[in-house]
Amino acid sequence: MADLSRRALLRGMGGMGVTGALAAMTGCGVPPAYVNEADRQGADRSARDHKLVFANWPLYIDVDDRHKQRRPTLDAFERRTGISVTYTEEINDNDEFFGKISPALMNHQSTGRDLIVISDWMCARFVRLGWVQKMDRAAQPNVAAHLDPLLRTPHFDPGRTHSVPWQSGITGIAYNRKKLGREIKHTSDLWKDDLRGRVTLLSGLDESFALLMQGDGVDITRWKADDFYRMTDRIRRLVSKGHIRRFTGNDYIKDLDSGDVLAAQAYSGDVIQLQADNPDIEFVVPQEGAELWAESLLIPNLAEHKRNAERLIDYYYRPEVAAELAAWVNYVCPVPAAREVLASSKDKERAALAEDPLIFPDDAMRKRLAIARDITSKERPAFAKEWNGIVGL
Numbered sequence: 001m002a003d004l005s006r007r008a009l010l011r012g013m014g015g016m017g018v019t020g021a022l023a024a025m026t027g028c029g030v031p032p033a034y035v036n037e038a039d040r041q042g043a044d045r046s047a048r049d050h051k052l053v054f055a056n057w058p059l060y061i062d063v064d065d066r067h068k069q070r071r072p073t074l075d076a077f078e079r080r081t082g083i084s085v086t087y088t089e090e091i092n093d094n095d096e097f098f099g100k101i102s103p104a105l106m107n108h109q110s111t112g113r114d115l116i117v118i119s120d121w122m123c124a125r126f127v128r129l130g131w132v133q134k135m136d137r138a139a140q141p142n143v144a145a146h147l148d149p150l151l152r153t154p155h156f157d158p159g160r161t162h163s164v165p166w167q168s169g170i171t172g173i174a175y176n177r178k179k180l181g182r183e184i185k186h187t188s189d190l191w192k193d194d195l196r197g198r199v200t201l202l203s204g205l206d207e208s209f210a211l212l213m214q215g216d217g218v219d220i221t222r223w224k225a226d227d228f229y230r231m232t233d234r235i236r237r238l239v240s241k242g243h244i245r246r247f248t249g250n251d252y253i254k255d256l257d258s259g260d261v262l263a264a265q266a267y268s269g270d271v272i273q274l275q276a277d278n279p280d281i282e283f284v285v286p287q288e289g290a291e292l293w294a295e296s297l298l299i300p301n302l303a304e305h306k307r308n309a310e311r312l313i314d315y316y317y318r319p320e321v322a323a324e325l326a327a328w329v330n331y332v333c334p335v336p337a338a339r340e341v342l343a344s345s346k347d348k349e350r351a352a353l354a355e356d357p358l359i360f361p362d363d364a365m366r367k368r369l370a371i372a373r374d375i376t377s378k379e380r381p382a383f384a385k386e387w388n389g390i391v392g393l
Contacts, residue, residue, distance in 0.1 A: 033106045035130035035301055042110065046307035050083045053305070054115045054312065055097075057295070058089040060167070062328035073324050077315050083308050094122040101300070105131045110302040114309040117166045119295050121206040124156030124374040132162050132298040139310050140164075142317035146335045150366060151294055155221065155373045164313050165294035167269075167325075168332040170283075170358070170369065171202070171211050172290040174256055174266035178280040187215025187286045190263055196243045198262040200255060201235070203247035205387040210291035210372035211265060217288060220372040228383060236390050247391045256281060268358040269331040283358060285368050292369040294334065326359055333359055 064070035074085055091097045097118065101111040118126070126132050137144055143164055157163050175184050184190070190199050202208045209228065210220045212235065218227045238244050245261060253270055255261035257278060271283040299309050315321060322335035323342045327350055333339070343354035357365050375383055 033102075033129055035105070035108065037130065037134070039108060040130065040133050040301040041306065042302040042304065044304070044306045046305045049305065050081075050308070051086070051305055052083055052115065052308040052312060053086045053088070053113045054309075055088050055090050055113045056117045056166075057091045060089075060117070060295075060329060061087070062325055073316070073321050076321075077312060080315070081308075081311060083311065085312070091117065094119050098122060098125070105129070105301060108302070110304065111300045113300055114303040114305040115312065116298050116300060117295050118298065119206075120154060120156070120163070120293055120371075121374050123163050123296050123298060124154075125377070126298060126300075127157050127162050128377065131301055133301060133303065133306060134161050135164070135299065135310055135313070136307075137161070139307070140314040140317070142314045146317050146319060146322070146337050148334050148336055150292060150369060151334055151371070154294075154371050163296040163298055164317075165296050165334040166316075167329055168292060168294040168334050170268040170285060170290050170292055170332060170361070171207060172266060172268060172283055172285045173211075173263060174252075174271045174274070174281055174283050175263035176256065176259065176278075176280050177282050179259055180262045184263060184282075184284050185287055187211065187288055189286075191238060191243065195263055196241070197245050198260075199243065200245050200248045200252045200261050200264045202252070202265045203249060203391050203393065205384055206375065208265065209375075209383075209387070210370075211286075214289040214291070214370075215286065220289075220291065220370050223373055225379070229386070232386050232390060239390060269329070272330045272356070272358050285361075285365050287368070289368040289370055291372050292332070293371070327353055330359060332361065336360065 061071050062073050064072055071087065074087060077083070078085055097116075101113070101116075104111045123132075147160065147164070148168070151165050151168060152160055154160070154163075173184055173187070173190065177183065180194070182194075201212070209231065213223055213227050213231045214220055216227070216231055216234070218231075235244070245255075248255070248264070250267075250270060252261065252264040252266060253274060256264055256266075257274060266283065268283055271281060274281045275283075297313050299306055303309060316325065317335055319335055319337040319341050322333055323338035326333040326335075326338055327342060330353075339354045339360040342350055345351045353359055361369065
């Protein structure tokens with residue numbers, strides 16, 4: 001299910017394309033590209049123009065097994081509301097998509113899209129720049145009622161006024177318990193001698209840093225620069241000793257499956273797929289905690305169908321609809337009430353999903369999950385340089 005590009009991240013500040021140039025502009029104060037609240041909303045054509053343009057990632061919505069062009073939940077929304085949805089799978093990389101639509105947003109022009117889904121670390125950039133509209137929560141009763149409390153107050157968007165999670169996930173540790181011959185309970189267990197040369201970490205800065213700092217006992221909701229550099233000093237020493245085999249994208253899946261690697265920093269959604277073929281693979285949220293992240297829905301500035309977009313977002317927060325989506329994509333569902341819907345299913349496989357903690361984390365796991373404070377535009381150049389020097393990017 002997971003694909004390499006879905007959470008591809010900023011690889012450093014080397015090339016000064018649109019992304020690099022904008023990062024330089026936003027280093028301090030109010031960025032030149034910032035859009036004031038009063039200038040974000042255009043004329044909404046929703047009432048007379050029953051349309052909506054929705055840009056998402058590949059393989060990130062339910063599909064009919066017999067008719068691959070059909071998307072059952074989306075088709076049902078169209079029938080229910082009379083709103084025609086143009087659905088595109090055009091987002092393959094956060095930065096690539098940023099570069100694609102940022103010229104329009106910087107120049108106070110419509111992107112031609114009413115709804116987009118991007119990773120929360122990139123959402124933070126859009127919110128800071130004033131490139132997305134505030135949603136009308138009064139018109140979204142299902143979001144208000146059913147959004148997971150753990151996802152309601154990210155650092156970049158308190159109260160989730162500008163963003164709503166599409167799907168969520170956990171960055172934790174996956175390992176082959178049978179081949180390793182012991183349990184992994186703590187992040188520090190990765191650094192034991194029997195895993196020398198058999199461990200991989202994620203290469204992206206935004207992917208990696210939170211879990212590794214949690215392993216040092218850091219509260220990632222309020223981490224500081226000293227916490228970051230203490231973590232990178234540790235990782236640099238482990239690299240110099242040959243303990244870490246390599247830094248990866250989603251290709252850690254192949255290494256784990258083959259047995260070349262016994263433990264890896266990993267995404268919960270990927271591990272569900274791995275376990276279907278290899279039951280010896282386990283996923284753990286370390287005792288010190290793990291990062292809870294989301295990829296979220298945003299309404300860009302000057303979207304022509306804002307109200308229609310808000311209706312679609314709220315529709316996906318109906319527990320029965322969220323359950324359908326969760327059963328197909330297998331990420332952490334941002335609607336806990338969907339669990340009861342799946343549990344009541346007469347289909348045994350669907351009912352079993354309600355008991356999967358990687359889709360619906362249990363209470364013990366939830367206590368160890370946290371959303372990391374994001375890296376600010378001022379911090380990013382130095383932190384990216386430090387991390388990429390270790391990773392070799």
